[in-house]
Amino acid sequence: MENQTPLVEMRDMQLAFGGIKAVDHVSIDLNAGEVVGLLGHNGAGKSTLIKMLSGAYQSDGGEILVSGEVAEINNPRDARSYNIETIYQTLALADNLDAGSNLFLGRELLTPMGFVDDDAMEAETRKIMSRLNPNFQKFSAPVSALSGGQRQSVAIARAVYFNAKILIMDEPTAALGPQETQMVAELIQKLKADGIGIFLISHDIQDVMDLCDRVSVMKNGKLVGTERVEDVTDDDILAMIILGKNPTKEPS
Amino acid sequence: MTKSRQSYISSLGIDGRLLGMIGALLALWIMFDFFTGGRFITPRNLFNLSVQTASVAVMATGMVFVIVTRNIDLSVGSLLGFIGMMMGAFQVHFLPDLVGGGHWSIWMITCVFGIVLGGAIGSFQGWVIGYLTVPAFIVTLGGFLVWRGGAWWVTSGQTVAPLDTVFKLLGGGVEGTLGETMSWVLGALATIAALCLLFLSRKRKKAHGFLVKPFWAEISVAAIIGTVIIGYAAFMNAYPVPARAAKRIYESKGMEVPADGSTLVYGIAIPVVILLVVAFFMTFTAKRTKFGRYVFATGGNPEAAELSGINTKMLTVKIFALMGALTAVAAIIASARLGSADNNLGNLDELRVIAAAVIGGTALTGGFGTIHGAILGALIMQSLQSGMAMVGVDAPLQSIVVGVVLMLAVYVDIVYRRRAGL
Incomplete structure (x- = not known):
């Protein structure tokens, strides 16, 4: 070691x-x-x-x-x-966006034409959340509507996914x-x-x-x-x- | 009871707000129609209303991005005046010497010139705000004074007239419309495009295995959209051109005036077509591009956006550049409609634009706002003003009513947000 x-x-x-x-x-x-x-x-x-x-x-x-x-x-x-991924104390989430948009913020999944592919991001978010926090269901709500633990799991998912x-x-x-x-x-x-x-x-x-x-x-x-x-x-x-x-x- | 109502409102989501605004607009129209004895909901008045709304609505779509990122732009009215004067002088005093008077390319070169100028001025203001960190309120308050003064200086206060004949069509006069056939074609194309987008989105969601709206709901939405578009085209096609103007148009095309008494109709005005293109472009930018996503992320939490690697300074430059370019588009519409460019162009427009965006649900605290909301907001403002003028409300009372409505709209919006838990 x-x-x-x-x-x-x-x-x-x-x-x-x-x-x-x-x-x-x-x-x-x-x-x-x-x-x-x-x-x-x-x-x-x-x-x-x-x-x-x-x-x-x-x-x-x-x-x-x-x-x-x-x-x-x-x-x-x-x-x-x-x-190097960081989970900040403040979580650094954009409260007005949904879980998928936050997870991929700055690293959006794009369609072949180069446009933001929300459906693909939601699908990926569902996949990783089913591993990290199976109870997580609010995929289309802004993260301001989530509980502290749910918000934390979005922030963790963001670090782990990449x-x-x-x-x-x-x-x-x-x-x-x-x-x-x-x-x-x-x-x-x-x-x-x-x-x-x-x-x-x-x-x-x-x-x-x-x-x-x-x-x-x-x-x-x-x-x-x-x-x-x-x-x-x-x-x-x-x-x-x-x-x-x-x-x-x-x-x- | 409270709970069921809350979940009802939240399940309606963004559509709840949209429905409320459409409801308010229809209520206004019906009320004014009643008080004017049926003169409000007529092809003629709705034609004028849509043309009058276009310039402010175009700027309001840009103001959404500005306000969503917790900025403000007080300079758009003055900037509209400055760009309008510059474009006027450019096409009347400069271009004819270069390409020859009345040349077919004058209107195009002028438009490109105006939009580039607007983008450049907007970028500069955005750079001062983003990189030199002077608050947007101050920078654009300065711009408000600078560009109004600049507008005077272009020609030492002289009105520039007449503008290029093709350029003037962009303002939507008697000839500045699509005409009957093209209006039907545009209505049909727009309907088909809207339906395709709806069903493609549904198909994509299904392919990922997401929950989709019940099929009947999708069909009803599609039916409503189709009815509104086709209905608007039909309404505009029901507005006949006055006989004398029709005769002039026929003669200019070397055609005989039809003997059977049928006459020309206006159809959809070109400024409205410009607004539709801008609305589509801006909605697409907001929803489907990285730039749009970063605008909303930065508005929701600037620190989080920065920690995600978003260059928020450069983003500010781009947002104000876009606002400047859209102001130029509005300047094209406004000066073409007048047929001349004068110092007063765009006076107080910054307030109308901000009010339209805010009535349309854009939150000054940042993070929330929609393009269609801002356009509806502009339409509501314009309906209120021309309706009151038609009813014969005194001018001072008109501004009092508009001011009260603005405050009321924002209060309703705050209550809505609180209930929806946003």
Whole structure:
């Protein structure tokens, strides 16, 4: 595991807004079939860091490597071309459009004449939804008419449909009930088994301990440290988040 | 009770709003017909009404895209004036020196010139809005002043007249119509095209195994569409050309005036044909192109659109370019109808256009609006105004009524949306 090329490496990433260093020389990495949790308080810089990977922000410095090669990511379109898909905390859905239009937004299926093929998109949406969320039925309603869980499954379907290799999930369970949270947890296990690398941003230490292989903790824009989940306790992680202190390790 | 009513409204979906608007329009027409003693629903009046509506309706279809993306364009009336003056000066003072006076190509070159000019000005305003991030309200408020001033400057305020004779046909005068036979042909073709689209869509949906409307519902929709189109053609063909004008037309074609007393009829006016083409083009753009999809996605959630890789800045440029080009089309209709171009052309049209789009169900909060709604909105506005004028309502009261109707229409729309859960 250690000597294989990581799926993603973000090296020495920097981004400042005005005078504030939102991300200050942070390096993290992610392997295929691995879930890495990103923890930290609000404003610790975890979302900002990950938005440089998804193309929403452009970095001030540092480099991103995908499968060992330097990747030029200047906008969301670039990120998608590296099979990097993002599920945003806000879900980033156009509320006035239906599920199919949202799923294919920016990547519409076209007829041979080059026009938008809504029927084909609805058919594909029905297919993927029958796998992800069999209860989903409202294919022609605008997504504003859907429940929180249904909206979440549209956002997830969008990321999964296009053969993501690298998946970024920003607080995927924040707005969900227990049953839907369980659904997301199962999905993460399934995607992991398919060899997809996942960055999971969360507030919930328990979530991270259950779902992740490694966890990176950020505080005030800096990386506190990255630990294997089995090597640390909840309290260690809490100390990293609150005090910015690495767990004291036995010298090996 | 409330629940069943809600599901009834939501199951009607977008058609519920459309039916409401058609109902309101018919109610207006019947009311005005009653108060004018049967002078409103006549071939003559509906001909005039459709010609008067065309210019504003053409611009309203473009305004739908502008408002759907949470922008506004206050400059369209002034821009119409400026482009109208430019086209007038171009075809009267410039082109005749180039190709010779009365040359057959003058009207075409003028139209292309106007549309390119409108597109270029629209692009520029869109670029300032999208890339320099100056709010659309400010940019187009500036444009409102700039282009009205510009319109004066083209000829230092002088009216340009007379315009090219072929160009004037685009305004829909006595000769600016399709005539009887072509009106029937257009009506038949439009009906066949509408039916084909309906049934192709049904076939496609069935092929994917989706639920389709019951067959009788499809047939009724088709029957209504066919009746409206053919009915309109028949109505326009029932409007006789005055005897003196008919005589002139016959003579200009070197024909004898028929002795049996039969006479020429108007048929469908050319501005209405232009409007139909624009309506088809814009509906298709909204529903079946990536550009149209991105317009609505950006209106619904600009951030989501950007995160999906949509270049929303460039999108803004394109939307305003389209608005500018459509303003030029409206300028062609308006100046051709007058037969001259003057400084007053398009005065206050921006308000009529915005009102038409909004009455037609375009939400200023973005994301919602339809092309057919905007055209119906324009028709309702025009019906209200010419109806009141025919009844003899005082001018100040006319504007009060129009203002109240505008507010009422938007309130009804808000209630409708809330009930439908949109």
